[in-house]
Amino acid sequence: MPIVVLPDDGDDSIPASPVPKEDAQDTYASPDQKSSLDGSLSLFSSKQPHAGNYSVDYGDLSVDPLTYPVDQVPWPPGTPAPYAFLVHGLVTLSGTKSRIIILNVLTNVLCTLLRHHTDSVLPALYLLSNTLTPPYSPLELGLGGSIISKAIQHVSGLTPAALKKLYVKSGDPGDVAFEAKSNVRTLVAHKPLLITGVYDSLLMIAHTKGEGATKRKQSIAEKLLVSAKGEESRYLVRTLCLNLRVGAVRLSILTALARAVVLTPPSDVADSTESLYFDSSLVSSDVTSAAQKGKKKDNPVREQLVAKWNYAEALIRRIYVQHPNYDHIVEGINSGGLNGLAGRVPLTIGIPLHPTLGSPTRSLDEIYERLNNQPFTAEFKYDGQRAQIHGKRMANGQIDVKIFSRHLEDMTSKYPDVVSLVYDIFSRSEHLSSFITDSEIVAIEPKTGVLRSFQELSNRARKDVTLGDIKISVCVYLFDLMYLNDKPFLEHPFRERRERLRECFPPFVPEDSRFARLDHVDSCESTTGREAIEEFWQRAVESSSEGLMIKLLDNTEVEATDGAEKEKGRKKPLPATYEPDKRTSAWLKLKKDYVESVGDSLDLVPVGAWYGNGRKAGWWSPILLAVRDAESGRLVALCKCMSGFSDAFYKSMKAEYAEDTENCSPVPRWESEMGGFRPDMYFRPIHVWEVRGADITISPVSVASLGSASATRGLSLRFPRFIRVRDDKAIEDATSTEQLTELWRGQQRRGKGKDGEGVDDGDLVDVVMPESDMGSEEDD
Numbered sequence: 001m002p003i004v005v006l007p008d009d010g011d012d013s014i015p016a017s018p019v020p021k022e023d024a025q026d027t028y029a030s031p032d033q034k035s036s037l038d039g040s041l042s043l044f045s046s047k048q049p050h051a052g053n054y055s056v057d058y059g060d061l062s063v064d065p066l067t068y069p070v071d072q073v074p075w076p077p078g079t080p081a082p083y084a085f086l087v088h089g090l091v092t093l094s095g096t097k098s099r100i101i102i103l104n105v106l107t108n109v110l111c112t113l114l115r116h117h118t119d120s121v122l123p124a125l126y127l128l129s130n131t132l133t134p135p136y137s138p139l140e141l142g143l144g145g146s147i148i149s150k151a152i153q154h155v156s157g158l159t160p161a162a163l164k165k166l167y168v169k170s171g172d173p174g175d176v177a178f179e180a181k182s183n184v185r186t187l188v189a190h191k192p193l194l195i196t197g198v199y200d201s202l203l204m205i206a207h208t209k210g211e212g213a214t215k216r217k218q219s220i221a222e223k224l225l226v227s228a229k230g231e232e233s234r235y236l237v238r239t240l241c242l243n244l245r246v247g248a249v250r251l252s253i254l255t256a257l258a259r260a261v262v263l264t265p266p267s268d269v270a271d272s273t274e275s276l277y278f279d280s281s282l283v284s285s286d287v288t289s290a291a292q293k294g295k296k297k298d299n300p301v302r303e304q305l306v307a308k309w310n311y312a313e314a315l316i317r318r319i320y321v322q323h324p325n326y327d328h329i330v331e332g333i334n335s336g337g338l339n340g341l342a343g344r345v346p347l348t349i350g351i352p353l354h355p356t357l358g359s360p361t362r363s364l365d366e367i368y369e370r371l372n373n374q375p376f377t378a379e380f381k382y383d384g385q386r387a388q389i390h391g392k393r394m395a396n397g398q399i400d401v402k403i404f405s406r407h408l409e410d411m412t413s414k415y416p417d418v419v420s421l422v423y424d425i426f427s428r429s430e431h432l433s434s435f436i437t438d439s440e441i442v443a444i445e446p447k448t449g450v451l452r453s454f455q456e457l458s459n460r461a462r463k464d465v466t467l468g469d470i471k472i473s474v475c476v477y478l479f480d481l482m483y484l485n486d487k488p489f490l491e492h493p494f495r496e497r498r499e500r501l502r503e504c505f506p507p508f509v510p511e512d513s514r515f516a517r518l519d520h521v522d523s524c525e526s527t528t529g530r531e532a533i534e535e536f537w538q539r540a541v542e543s544s545s546e547g548l549m550i551k552l553l554d555n556t557e558v559e560a561t562d563g564a565e566k567e568k569g570r571k572k573p574l575p576a577t578y579e580p581d582k583r584t585s586a587w588l589k590l591k592k593d594y595v596e597s598v599g600d601s602l603d604l605v606p607v608g609a610w611y612g613n614g615r616k617a618g619w620w621s622p623i624l625l626a627v628r629d630a631e632s633g634r635l636v637a638l639c640k641c642m643s644g645f646s647d648a649f650y651k652s653m654k655a656e657y658a659e660d661t662e663n664c665s666p667v668p669r670w671e672s673e674m675g676g677f678r679p680d681m682y683f684r685p686i687h688v689w690e691v692r693g694a695d696i697t698i699s700p701v702s703v704a705s706l707g708s709a710s711a712t713r714g715l716s717l718r719f720p721r722f723i724r725v726r727d728d729k730a731i732e733d734a735t736s737t738e739q740l741t742e743l744w745r746g747q748q749r750r751g752k753g754k755d756g757e758g759v760d761d762g763d764l765v766d767v768v769m770p771e772s773d774m775g776s777e778e779d780d
Contacts, residue, residue, distance in 0.1 A: 058088045061105045062096070065263055066283060066305060068108045073116050081113055081120040083193035083232060086127060090235045093246035099631065102247060106256030107263070113195075114264040122330045123199030128253055130244050132199075132206055134325040135408040136352050141206050141242065143217055145662050148173060148240050151221040156180035171667040172245070174238035177225065181233045193227050198236070245671055249633035254320055257329075258312035262305070266337045276312065276338040278305050312338055321354040321580040322347045322490070324408060347488045349392045349434050352404035354581035356438075356480075358549055358589040360601075360739070362746065364537060367550050367588055368530075372558040374574075377498075378536055379521040381546045381589060382477055383454045384442035385728060387411070389476070391422045392434040399426050407730050413463045415441065417470055421516040425505065432504060436483035439476050440521070446473035446513035451544045458727060467514050475517040478505055479549075482578055493576040494586070495553040521549075537590070547591035552576045583739075601692045602627070602717065602735040602743075603726055605635055607672045608679030609657070619650040620657060624679045625691060625720065626672060627704050628734040635672040635685055636704045636737060638715070639693075644722030657683050675703035675714060688729040693717035696744040708741040715744055 058074045075082050089109040093102055106128070113120045126132055133139045152173075153163050158180050166176045201224055205217050221240060228236050238244050265277030282301050315338065319329060323345050332344040347353060361367050367376075390402040401422045403412045412419065418441065426432055443452035456472055481489055481501040489497050507519040524536035540548050557571040576586050591601060604627060609620035622642035626635040645653075657664045663684040668674070670685055698709050699716035706714045726733075 058085055061089050061092050061108045062101045063104065063108070065104055065107045065111065065259060066302065068104075068111065070108070070111045070115050070263065070280075074112060075116075081117040081124075081195045083195050083198050083236075084229065085109075085112070086124055086195050087232050087235050090128075090244065090246050091231050093248055097247065097632070099252075102252055103256055103259070106248060106252060107259040110256055110260035111263050114260055117195075118334060120195040122326060123195050125253065125257065125326045125330070127195065127199060127239060128244075128248055129250060129326075130239065130242050132202055134327070134351075136324070136404060136410050138410060139203075139206050141202060141240070142208075143205055143221065143240055145173070145241070147214060147218050148221065148237060151218050151225055152177050152180050152237070154218075155222055155225045156184055168666075171665045171669040172238075173241050174234040174236075174245075177237035178231065178234040181225070181228070190227050193224070193229075193232060193236075198224065198239075202239070243670070247632055247634065247671070249631075250320075251317070251631075254317050255313050258316040259309050261316075261333055261338060262308045262312045276308060278308055315341060318342070319345050323351055324354065325351060347436075347483060347490070349390050349436065349483070350400065350402050352388050352390070352402075352408045353436070353482065354408070355386065355388065355406050356579050356587060357581075357583040358587035359583050359585055360743070361550070361588045361590050364530075364534060364590070366746065367590065370558070370585060370588065371550070371552060371574075372556075374556045374558065375553045376526045377494075377523050377551050377553060378526070378533055379479060379523045379549045379551065380477075380540055380543070381549045381591065382440040382442045382451070382521070383544060383546050384440045384457060384474075384477070385454070387415075387418070387439050387441045387476070389418070389422065389437050389439055390435075391426065391432075393426055393432070399423055406728075406733075411462070414460060414465055415474070415516070416465055416467050417474060417514060417516040418476055420467070421476060421510070421518055424508075424510065424515075425518070428508075429504065431485075433485045434483065435481070435485070435504070437478050437501065437505070438480035438482065439478045441474050441476055441516075443472045444475045444517070449475065449509075449517065453544065454728070470514050473513055473516070475519055477519050477521045479521045480578065490578040490580070492578075493554050494551050494578075495576070497578065498553075541592055547589065550588040550590060552586040601690060601723070602740070603688050603729055603733060604638060604641075604691050604717075604720075605685045605688055605731055605734050606657075606683050607635055607637060607670070607685055608674075608677070608682045610640075610680045616650070619654050620681070621645075621650070623653075623722075624677055624683075625689065625717075626685075626734075627740050628731065628736050629673070630736045630738060633671070635670075635731075635734075636702075636714075637672065637674045637677045638702055638704045638740070639699075639717040639720050640677075641691060641720040641722055643720070644691075649722075657681070673703055676701035685731050688726040688731065688734050690723040690726050691717065691720045692723055693721070694719040696740065696747055705737045705741045705744070709744060715740055 059069065059072075061068075075085060086109065089105050092105050096102065109124065109128075110121065113124055132141060149160075149163060152158075153160060156163075158166075163176065163180065166179050167173070170176055170179065201220055205220050208216050208220070224236055225233060235244065262276065262278050263280070265275065265279075282304070316329070319332075319342055323329070325345075328345050329341075332341050336344060361370065386406040388404040388406075390400075390404070392400045394400055399422065401412060401419045402410065403415055403418055405411050441457070443454070443457035444450060445452065452472070457474065460472060461469065478501055480494075481497045481504075483489060484500060484504065489500070502520060505518065505520075507517075509517050524532055526533060537548060552574060553576060555573070555575045555577070558574045559571055574586055575584075579586075604625035606623050607626045608624035610622060610624075611617075612619040612621035622640035624637055625639055625641050626637045628634075629636050659666075659681065663686065665682045665684075666680070668682050670682065672682075672685070695718050696715050697718045698713050700713055702714040702716040704714045704716065706712075709715060
């Protein structure tokens with residue numbers, strides 16, 4: 001049995017965990033014991049090893065928050081929150097797929113921390129979300145797989161061959177660490193790992209730079225691993241690998257935070273019954289008994305709680321999408337609770353808000369039907385990079401500029417020409433003090449302004465570009481205004497936002513071609529008539545743009561299109577406001593690839609493959625593609641694709657997804673629902689591919705959108721064909737199951753696939769495709 005003793009270097013900033021005098025068996029359930037179907041937690045023990053010869057009862061975190069004993073301190077009183085408590089929550093989460101249980105666990109964890117150790121709330125939020133800082137921060141953990149492997153090897157005493165054997169067996173680095181440490185005992189007792197200590201250690205790793213950084217990072221990781229006890233090892237390594245695998249997506253975390261705040265009112269709230277918080281004294285034994293039995297109907301106490309939850313959830317979600325910074329949100333909650341929180345965490349220059357997203361449509365007829373002939377504008381959808389531009393004139397006269405991508409990444413240093421453009425904007429308008437605009441940065445010919453392809457724009461370096469480095473000129477096409485002169489414009493209708501945008505930001509072309517141009521998107525109003533809109537669409541098709549964006553100009557109501565609401569003749573509101581992080585029906589996109597004559601175009605993620613046959617022997621073919629379940633955060637296998645690839649692409653794909661690498665595994669390692677698909681190899685989800693198909697069909701193999709068309713079958717894409725890799729999109733931007741369902745319903749309304757059945761590509765054998773179907777080099 002290996003015994004590990006790390007030298008004590010006097011660094012007290014990395015707390016470590018003691019080993020009980022008697023070898024305590026790990027009391028968590030193994031992955032084989034966890035129920036993945038019904039969320040049953042009966043096999044879990046709530047007693048976790050702590051310092052000395054005793055254990056701490058962390059309780060059942062899956063219970064209804066209404067009955068959870070939040071007043072009981074689940075660790076030694078007066079001490080900080082141990083990392084083991086958070087891990088207990090992670091283990092409980094990994095044992096269920098029930099959204100109710102997931103929300104209950106997250107809510108109870110955050111309630112406990114808010115009540116008994118407020119300093120752990122912020123680190124817990126980041127650890128649960130598998131991040132260290134806000135999305136726009138450039139700070140990254142920077143811990144490669146080799147460093148983690150060496151740390152596990154050093155701590156466990158295993159040889160590289162033994163470690164690889166464990167990895168092949170389990171396919172998960174966290175499981176490898178758990179197995180490798182199962183027979184390790186330490187001679188030196190340490191303090192328990194703390195939630196704050198683990199988070200601070202991760203920040204220390206991220207900030208470690210310069211000569212010898214690799215060894216210092218490995219040393220920190222080893223100290224954490226030596227201190228980790230039982231399941232702490234598993235989830236610590238998964239955190240280091242940025243893949244927790246517990247199904248806690250951002251929406252769930254924000255919902256749980258809102259519920260936890262409602263259940264833990266500030267001490268200065270005199271009458272929580274009439275406030276935004278819940279009065280726990282209202283919970284009688286009858287209410288507790290009913291909650292434990294699952295009886296939630298006709299319960300006035302629960303109805304009051306749910307009403308307060310709904311308000312808080314909407315509030316915190318709205319604040320986060322406008323100001324995605326847990327540090328500021330937690331600080332705002334601590335300083336005044338929910339009352340006035342939006343004012344303490346407002347839309348702010350320099351902090352990106354989540355962009356509004358458009359819903360796909362397939363024809364102008366569908367657009368007119370969905371908007372009910374309400375006034376709209378059609379705009380060119382340029383093939384560039386979406387950019388959110390922030391500008392502010394400081395008190396000292398200096399200009400502060402920030403440019404963010406659609407994923408909220410800071411790309412200011414990538415576009416010094418756009419920064420210079422913002423300086424020019426301020427110099428031309430002395431009344432302009434601050435703004436946030438939405439735009440598309442497009443590559444152009446410097447002399448003529450003719451549009452160039454996105455691929456040429458993507459050749460730019462990602463950061464630290466200088467004006468002398470610029471070889472591709474750009475034009476900034478403005479299309480929306482969210483903030484102007486210290487005033488938010490999100491709640492204003494699009495007609496007003498566009499009017500102010502055009503008024504305050506007139507187009508201009510700089511004399512120096514190295515600097516960016518400023519222009520507004522080419523547009524056409526629906527009031528000019530249907531014929532003019534159709535001509536404008538043809539111009540878009542013939543140009544180098546991707547298609548059109550259709551935007552409602554004014555707030556309105558439209559007829560319900562399906563379901564009970566349509567039968568009752570009701571109307572639904574359709575606001576023309578700017579809706580961060582929403583795929584709104586007031587913004588519709590009509591891409592060339594969406595029109596009926598071309599077929600469906602979806603953004604899918606490769607998650608697996610089979611060994612190729614015949615001419616494709618030695619390559620991966622077919623490729624298993626997946627959509628994203630927005631609610632759970634998991635990917636769901638949709639169809640096989642074997643068409644549209646060039647030989648060069650096959651070769652590059654085989655190299656990127658090579659066997660025995662971190663991107664390829666013979667066993668499932670990543671959070672994906674496979675349904676009836678059983679690929680030879682599973683892929684790490686790292687790319688988004690644009691794929692076009694004939695139509696959407698009901699499939700006996702796929703479980704994507706299960707229940708939308710059939711109670712027992714999912715949807716699939718028939719005859720999919722690869723179009724291109726979408727480097728501009730992250731996994732979170734892949735087509736969702738909800739979008740897939742809407743596309744299928746639209747297809748049904750148009751009369752395609754009336755029988756609801758079809759042969760999808762997942763039902764086909766991997767036949768050898770003829771040369772004519774292999775694709776050309778242009779597909780690469």
